[in-house]
Amino acid sequence: MDTGSAETAGNTVGSTATEPVWTGLPPGLLRMRRLLLVVWLGLLTIVLGVLLAVFAGAVWAAFALLPFALLVWGWGMLGRNWRSWRYAERADDLLISRGVLFREETVVPYGRMQLVEVTSGPVERHFGLASVQLHTAAAATDACIPGLDPTEAERLRDRLTELGEARSAGL
Amino acid sequence: MNTPAPGAEDAIREQKPLVERRLHPVTPFRRAWAPVAVVAGWAVHDPNQAQEQLTRLTTTALLIGLAVIVPAAALYGFLSWWFTHFAVTETELRIRTGLLFRRTAHIRLDRLQAVDVTQPLLARVAGVTKLKLDVIGTDKKDELAYLGEDEARALRAELLARAAGLAPETAHEVGEAPVRQLLHVPAGFLAVSLVLTGATWGSLAAALVVPPFLWFATHSVWTVLATGVPLLGAAGASSVGRFVGEYDWTVGESPDGLRIDHGLLDRTHETVPPGRVQTVRIVEPLLWRRRGWVRVELDVAGSSNSVLVPVAPREVAESVIARVLPGVTVPSALSRPPRRAWWCVPLWWRGYGLAVTDTVFAARHGLLRRRLSLVPHAKVQSVRLTQGPWERFRGVADIHVDTGANHTVTARLRDAAEAAELLQAQADRSRTGRREARPDRWMA
Numbered sequence: 001m002d003t004g005s006a007e008t009a010g011n012t013v014g015s016t017a018t019e020p021v022w023t024g025l026p027p028g029l030l031r032m033r034r035l036l037l038v039v040w041l042g043l044l045t046i047v048l049g050v051l052l053a054v055f056a057g058a059v060w061a062a063f064a065l066l067p068f069a070l071l072v073w074g075w076g077m078l079g080r081n082w083r084s085w086r087y088a089e090r091a092d093d094l095l096i097s098r099g100v101l102f103r104e105e106t107v108v109p110y111g112r113m114q115l116v117e118v119t120s121g122p123v124e125r126h127f128g129l130a131s132v133q134l135h136t137a138a139a140a141t142d143a144c145i146p147g148l149d150p151t152e153a154e155r156l157r158d159r160l161t162e163l164g165e166a167r168s169a170g171l
Numbered sequence: 172m173n174t175p176a177p178g179a180e181d182a183i184r185e186q187k188p189l190v191e192r193r194l195h196p197v198t199p200f201r202r203a204w205a206p207v208a209v210v211a212g213w214a215v216h217d218p219n220q221a222q223e224q225l226t227r228l229t230t231t232a233l234l235i236g237l238a239v240i241v242p243a244a245a246l247y248g249f250l251s252w253w254f255t256h257f258a259v260t261e262t263e264l265r266i267r268t269g270l271l272f273r274r275t276a277h278i279r280l281d282r283l284q285a286v287d288v289t290q291p292l293l294a295r296v297a298g299v300t301k302l303k304l305d306v307i308g309t310d311k312k313d314e315l316a317y318l319g320e321d322e323a324r325a326l327r328a329e330l331l332a333r334a335a336g337l338a339p340e341t342a343h344e345v346g347e348a349p350v351r352q353l354l355h356v357p358a359g360f361l362a363v364s365l366v367l368t369g370a371t372w373g374s375l376a377a378a379l380v381v382p383p384f385l386w387f388a389t390h391s392v393w394t395v396l397a398t399g400v401p402l403l404g405a406a407g408a409s410s411v412g413r414f415v416g417e418y419d420w421t422v423g424e425s426p427d428g429l430r431i432d433h434g435l436l437d438r439t440h441e442t443v444p445p446g447r448v449q450t451v452r453i454v455e456p457l458l459w460r461r462r463g464w465v466r467v468e469l470d471v472a473g474s475s476n477s478v479l480v481p482v483a484p485r486e487v488a489e490s491v492i493a494r495v496l497p498g499v500t501v502p503s504a505l506s507r508p509p510r511r512a513w514w515c516v517p518l519w520w521r522g523y524g525l526a527v528t529d530t531v532f533a534a535r536h537g538l539l540r541r542r543l544s545l546v547p548h549a550k551v552q553s554v555r556l557t558q559g560p561w562e563r564f565r566g567v568a569d570i571h572v573d574t575g576a577n578h579t580v581t582a583r584l585r586d587a588a589e590a591a592e593l594l595q596a597q598a599d600r601s602r603t604g605r606r607e608a609r610p611d612r613w614m615a
Contacts, residue, residue: 090603103563105556107598111605112552137307137472138552138573169605 020088020095029147030082032127041071087145092167094134094160096143106143107128111167112136116160118153132156191256191267194318195299196254199248201528224534226287241565257315259329264304266313276313280334281308281611285474286327288440289454295438296338302326305474307380328556331427331442336612350423350430353491356481361417364482367458369540371410378402417481426614431479439476446609447471447497449550451479453488455541467492470576496547502533505543508584515584525570525582530604532572532597534582546572548597548604558587570594 048066079155088095093109113134120130130153134143148156184233214221255268264278285305294300299317303309318326324347332345365371389395418435428444450470459465463486467480479495480488489501505524512520522538532551535543553573558568568590570582585593 095600101560102566103556103558105594106553107555107594108553110600111602113292131232136552136573137575138579140571140573141553141555141575142577143553169608 002014020090022086022088022095022097025085025145025147026129026131026149026152027082028127030078030146031087031122033078033082034130037071037074037078037121039128041067041074045071045122085146089156089159096145106141108134108136108141108143109167110160110163111169113164116157116164118150118157120150120153130154132160134160173373188260189260189265191258193531194252194255194257195319195322196252197297197299198317199245199252201276201316201438204481207507211299213240234279242485253297257324259333261333264330266315274312276309278304278306278309278313280330281336283444285444285476286330286442287474288323288327288442290434290438292436295436299323302332307469307473309473323519327442331444334612335427335614337614338611348425348427352421353486353494354420354422354480354483356417356420357543358418361420361482362414364459364464365410365414367462368409368456369458371406371413374402378406413481417478420481422480422491428613429495432477433481440478443469443471443474443476445613446611447495449546449574450578450580453491453492453501453543453545455543457539460541469495470574470578472551474578479513492545496531496545499530499545499547501545502528502530502531505533505535508567509586511565512567512584515561515567516526520584523583525585527593527597527600529600532580532600534572534580536581536583546574546580548600549608550574551601551604552598554594554597554601556590558590563587570597572597594608 044067053061085098097105115135128148131146257266266276287303290300300323301316303314415435420433423430431441452468454466469479506524524535526533531545555571567584572580
């Protein structure tokens, strides 16, 4: 997924324009999301199919294919979305890039981080996943890396706080 | 951690007793209108029943009621005043308050963003003022209301001196810093500018047209009143209200920072220390453009006020901006989005513009009412690039610059390659820009 765009950005003010080392997300997140998708939409397909067959007739049961089609489409979409997520730790800032249809790329300088949190819900914990959320003084920053390995999430949190302290700047 | 936290160290060193002060004795009366308002509100809400109840009230019942309510209210007012203390330490303003629910707020002075001294009309009559420190997270509970006029002025000077990092021994003796006036808006100029504002006429027209229309449609007095009164209120607020609020607008400069004083009935004196301004916006309403007038707004983190200059000729406004953001010149030539961007935002794409100088990121939007936002590179919290499906199809992208005052400045519809380059360059610029920024304690 690496592109050569950093070379063209080489003429920036005094920056060491090296190609950022992108890291993708571990496959655990994709597995979790796909499992949730299959469980919910699979259940919906079966329930809808059975109910329609019993109360409306066998022909109407064909409508149950609708959630099934959604399942198949969503399967592919989740894969594309998961592949689009990536982050890079550079010398002075963190890069997060995501999105397929609506692309978004965020740059957060380490010195601007006010708070780094690692969160993990019950489902995420079951799959051995954790998210890292960064907060700056601007609420709009919205920098979150979901579905990391808990050890990697903790390493990232510790590294970010350490770098943030070293380069700390106020408002 | 082997070393004790800096706070603990301070506490050990700072053994001398803290001088706690109380607010002005007028304070308990500030809420005296509340019971009256409750009774009045009830009477307006349900007039028939109110009249019925009033006729049933005998004089003795009224007297007994008053004999209970007045002392109870007076006691509550007195106790809440008695239990509110504040103290200024070397690094903090401490406010201790609450009778049943105790609340202690320690406001760090080096985090100070602005100081507001306000005087509502009645407080002016009584000779008292409110003082509020703007720190991120403080709200109405953290204002000191009320203080004596001289006390408030002395306290403001002391707080600013301490926040600036002057020696603590001399901090309460430095007094008011001298002010040099930068700009004063004459009343006539302000009135003309409001007459030339579309919003004034729009709200006035709505207030005059909508109620008769509703009358013909429904023939119901209550419907007409329910819509007419708020519309009239809005019309009044946007014309007379703005005139009264922005009357006698004075911007001054002092070693403590920027001074903004305004108001006809309610006086407000705001002080913004150096290096606290996150964003400056130059607003050009359509009818002002031929005359070359502009309005300047600013964002300070944690502060509610957002106007710097209500109206001024462009050159004057730019000279004020040059004082507020040192070393910044307002860029005059902005680059427009590429022509193919009309596909994404028809017509209005022409309003967008961008200029990046070595001190600010400047983005313009709006076609009729043009708004040019300036963000110093040192104030950028994060940079984002977004691209929706339409934009990708036309090869353009948006760049968002987030500042600490929870305001995002967006340069829309830039060429995709340019935007990618801009994203990297802006991140670098904001990092290096911060190194040259002034310290939080601006005189230390």
